[in-house]
Amino acid sequence: MNDRLAITLNVNGQSYPVTVEPRKSLADALREDCGLTGTHLGCEHGVCGACTVIVDGRPVRSCLMFAVQAEGLAVCTVEGLAEGEALHPLQRHFWEQHGLQCGFCTPGFLMLAAGAFEADPTIDEAEMIDVLSSNLCRCTGYQNIAKAVSLALQDMRAGV
């Protein structure tokens, strides 16, 4: 198709030159053109939050954003959350608290919580739980997601 556009996506600090149709969602471009399949699609209509990534410091549903809209913005996906071998506090507490079962919703929850903290480092626990209500998980009954995020919030505040 000749109406494709050549753009450069900046994901996890790396440049990805890609050629995409203008209608292509950021989620699809991340998955198909950048090979970053950690961002999942649960509904493609903006409800489940499985596709959440951080764009310029805020959590965004990447199924509702066009790839071309992300040009020039800093995108962070779950693949960029850990620093090398060291897991991000959210990842660590999700692991220790059993905050995931099938793991399909997990990247979305991690990026949602990380993005909410990045957008507002003073966010308190109750506000954070309210933010989490924008994503769906079918496995965990949210119990351990709430625990993991609360513990991670303390660590993130303390900068560990």
Place this chain on the structure above:
Amino acid sequence: MNWIGRSLPRLEDPTLLRGHGHYVADLAQDAAHIRFVRSPVARGRILGIEAPEGVTVYTAADLSDVGQIRPVLERPDYVAVGQPVLPSDRVCFAGQAVAFVVADEAAAAEDLAEQIFLDIEPEEPVVDLDAALRPDAVPTHPEAPGNVLVEGRMRTSGLDAAFAGAAAVVELDLRSRRQSAMPMETRGGVARYDQRDRRTTLHASVQMPHMLRTGLADLLGCPEADLRVIAPDVGGGFGQKMSLFPEYVALVWLARHLKRDVAWIEDRRENFLASAHSRDQAFTVRGAFDAQGRLLGLEADLRSNVGAFSCYPVTCGVEPLMAFAELPGPYKVLEYGARSRGVTTNTCTMAPYRGVARPMLTLTMERLMEDAARRLGLDPIEIRRRNLIDSFPHRSPTGLVYDAGSYIAAMEAAVAAVDLPAFRRRQAEALTQGRYLGLGISVFSERTGYGTPAYAARGMAIVPGYEQVDCALDPSGHLELRIGASPHGQGLATALAQLVADELGVVPSQVRVISGDTDRTPYGWGTFASRSMVIAGGASKLASAKVAAKLRAVAACLMEATEAEIDLEGGLARVRGTNRSTPIREIARAAHHRSHLFSDLEGGLRQTAFYDPFGTFSNACHVAEVEVDVDTGGVRIERFLVVEDAGRLINPMIVDGQIHGGVAQGIANALYEEMIYDPDGNLLTASLADYLPPTINEIPKIEIIHMETISDATLTGAKGVGEGGTIGAPAAIVNAIVDALAPFGVAINETPATPERIRAAIRSARENRHE
């Protein structure tokens, strides 16, 4: 070192947390994509399928060599209906795949699909369960004129006498509305054709890979060896991903036909329309009680809407026959009569969903106990105490044998934990302020870990149930456990690693569990029906014990001791009472490379075991405290408590996780989720904006108390725990709502208890009072 009983963080998680998991859509890169063209009407005749010039559309005509999906129950009351992979003459539900197109990319395939015109002459469908049973109802399939595809009937000889002698007869009509299991990951598959060996590998988001391969090979008419099925990381299943769906057959057929890689990743709308639905059930029951509240007899008419076809392999009997066999639940039912029908309609096919029929039958029995207590002026806890089974093994009127459990003790523990008298005071005080609080309990049994006898009793032509495990210690001293079960989020790899680590004296991280690949695992049935820890766990224990025995023999020979003196622990084989030891790694090496030194190494350090247990019953008591807003009909769950007895806990953290997730789905069933069809058979709830799974805000903190009855019905002492949360929660919540609305004398016997239904019940109670 005892690994069993520890809340070990899961071995599966680091990969998933880093976004490195491989779900099926992640494997679809570079494959061509299929898009199905689906019927826009619930019922009709296919007059033609039109494609613009140059567009290839695949239809039933292309698949003329492919068989029909036609699962069989060997019982006279079963009508086997065939489901074509693509229909040639008529469509049976809105969303049924009628044709497909293929393109290099998913979006291009969607564009093509939009250009295909299905010329279908609509006919009047039959949608509603009870409407389908009316004598003048149009048959969904000509083979089943009355729309009944399966029917179970029984009546014990003393039932009439029980009713004749009853002090009170309680009658109830209950309704459970249709739901979707709705895994977060939809269905999907990638079929890769290998030119070299002419095999096709299907990666698919499924719970039963071996069964899927058998079904595919049968339908395509090829040897099973031509196919390989792999379940990669699977984003939840809950029963929805057990069945052989037409889409997978079409996908594999196309890969073989085009000799190229093709993928099908369904979208959420397709998942709602055309995967599988569940729980569309209506029960009419009568209970005969004596003056002391003892349940003398139970009579039931059980109807289940099984949709358009019969799911393979478990068939459309799964809901109706489970309801039929297990209705008495945890209660001593002396006399029993039931008729249970699976009714076909022009709606999406029913398939198992976590709990299968038991959420509804638990709701039924728990509403019955509450009503009977009210009628007889008894305390609702006391009436349960008098009826709960208390001696084991217990034999139900349908012939089920219950192993030891803690039915009464679990209820007493739950009641004590919630402090009922204190709640009643709070409730009375709230009422003076116009606030309506309620407390509800539900006691239930959960039949788990059942092997072939249970499925054979249902008359299934394909009898699932056993599991095989292949356990091998390699020359480096690492263990591979190849299992026929196919976990998809349950943490089974971790739990099994804990189990065999104890058997062999190694650490769980040395155990690699391999599952979900028909080339690399022994034939098995997959993961469903709360079976994997019991059955795959039992087989793992047996297989690893055989390897341990070989290890001891080799160690004994190397260290000049007897086998009985060898302990395997901490990665060492030790001679008991001495300081002599050899690392297990060295023993493994010797067994492989110096085998000439040892006698009887038959099978070496690779051993297989088979386990097919009769089954075991877990039990639990759930308590819900709610507040009902009588002006809006809204319900808030203030407290939720679970007392669970699933036998020995292998990994308590994982067990709790299963309970949490199950209860959340039970809450969804009780209050929120409903698949709604309009009278023409159009699905009104085909998006997540219309179908409402709960978020973190709707799920309260779930408190859990464990009891551990160790039963000899399971090798590991563990009972199944996968479904209990889902089974018990709806009844506890509905009972709590009824308790809250006691001042209005309102009965709620339908789930989900939506604000609309609660308001309607309050209104009608008020009107009745004014009449």
